[in-house]
Amino acid sequence: MKASVLALLMLPLGLNASPLAIEFRGDLSASEQDKLRHWLEQSADTLSLVSGRFPLEQARITVTPTQRGYGPVPWARVIRSQPEGIHFYVDPSYPARAFHNDWTALHEFSHLLIPYPGDDDIWFSEGLASYYQNLLRGRAGVVSVEQALLDLDAGFQRGERDANRKGRSLRQLSPAMWRTGSYMRVYWSGAAYFMRVDMALREQHNVSLDTVLARFIECCRQQRRSWTARSLIATFDQLADTTLFADHYRQVIDDTAFPELASVYQNLGLERRNGRLKFNPAEEFDQRRQSLFRAPTSSP
Ligand SMILES: [Zn+2]
Structure with a gap:
């Protein structure tokens, strides 16, 4: 008894209680619910790799089965009204492995790292989720x-x-994303912005975007206030003691071209030739590439 109480006390906070309040709707068997619950809990654990904890005290997760659309998770959306969470539409006939391999959950969960900056700044929200979706899969x-x-x-x-x-700037296209169908421009320019800042933080300040988000989650994530990209950028710079978030914002927001990635690629030993990415095998580049995919070990 004593030993088990001790073991429980020694668990890092959060591991013994799920941050997810999951509600299943519609017709899902007990085994389908088990499969889906496991996938959602694993995705939440993976998100916790960013900052060492889940970014919210609790997220409300709703799961609705659907026969429409393609793949195990044809559709999902983040719920920003309180309590925040995600509504997943799933095809429960897919096996557990297909859910594990699907990118949707890690994209949607990554949205929960920060509050919604508003429709005009959707590039900031989708950019962060698109960047972390890939980091977290790795x-x-x-x-x-x-x-x-x-x-x-x-x-x-x-x-x-x-x-x-x-041929238009991110500042123009972000608020007009749906009307102009500029999803790729908006999502991936945002991801490029965060990758540029992350690399600069790592190279110049020996911290990372993970560190800044961990600090943000501690101080500010659950404040009831409204945010914009500008106020998030100012807060992130304060928390990192840099001007990098604002500097890169100024460099990309009014440019009609896609954000430059040359120095990021050079740093990571990446080179695109005829549309195909090549990896420089030298140790220093390999180290930098690997470190992007290591969860931070030190506390913020
Ligand atoms: Zn998204």
Whole structure:
């Protein structure tokens, strides 16, 4: 008895209680519910790799079965009204492995790292989720480090093609994303912004975006106030004691071209030749690539 109480006390906070309040709707068997609960709990654990904890005290997760659409998770959306959470529409006939391999859950869960900055700044929200969706797939071992970087690069290429077609700035296209169908430009420009800042934090300040988000989650995540990209950027810079978030914002927001990634790629030993990503095998580059996919060990 004493030993088990002690063992319980020694568990890091959060491991013994799920941060998810899961509600199943519609027709789902007990075994389907088990399969889905396991997938959701694992996704929440993976998200906790970013800052060492789940970003909310509790998230409300709603799961509705659907026969429409494609894949195990045809559709999902983040709920921003209190209590915050995610509504997943799933095809329960897919096996557990298919849910594990699907990118949707880690994308949606990554949205919960920060509050919603508003429709005008949707690039900031979708950018962070698109960047972390790939980092977390690598960290969780769903894909290899190389594959995660290939997936990021494929996203950036889609974003670049869309940027070339549109020829308008992120500041113009972000509020007009739905009307102009600029999803690729907006999502992947945002991801490129966060990758640039993350690399700069690592190279110049020996911290990372993980560290800044961990500090933000501690101080500010659950404050009841409204945020914009600008106020989040100012807060992140304060927490990191840098001007990097604002500097990179100024560099990308009014540019009609897709954000430049040359120095990020150079730093990571990545080179795109004829649309195909090549990896420089030298130790220093490999180390930097690997470290992006290691969960931070030190506390904020
Ligand atoms: Zn999203």
